[in-house]
Amino acid sequence: MKMKTPRAATRRHLPTSPFKPPAAAPPVERFAVDDRVNHDQYGLGVVIGVEDEVAVLVDFRPRQERIPAPYNKMTKL
Secondary structure (H helix, E strand, O other): OOOOOOHHHHOOOOOOOOOOOOOOOOOOOOOOOOOEEEEOOOEEEEEEEEEOOOEEEEEOOOOEEEEEOOOOOEEEO
16 A cells, blocks of 8 residues: 655745745665664664665664664664
8 A cells, every 4th residue: 555645745835935945855874784773762783684765674683673764763883
């Protein structure tokens, strides 16, 4: 089942609008196999799999987690 995008995200900004245009979304961070990462909830880990900008599989010892994009709570070390 495909999820719908929020309606506000699909609206275009009119040049005559008195409001500022919405800020552009930051680019999604890219991870590679063997990258060391830190996650706010799970702690330190190592990337063991990458799914083309969809998700990454991370080994956090003693568990493995699939982290979907965008990776808001995860940073590369």
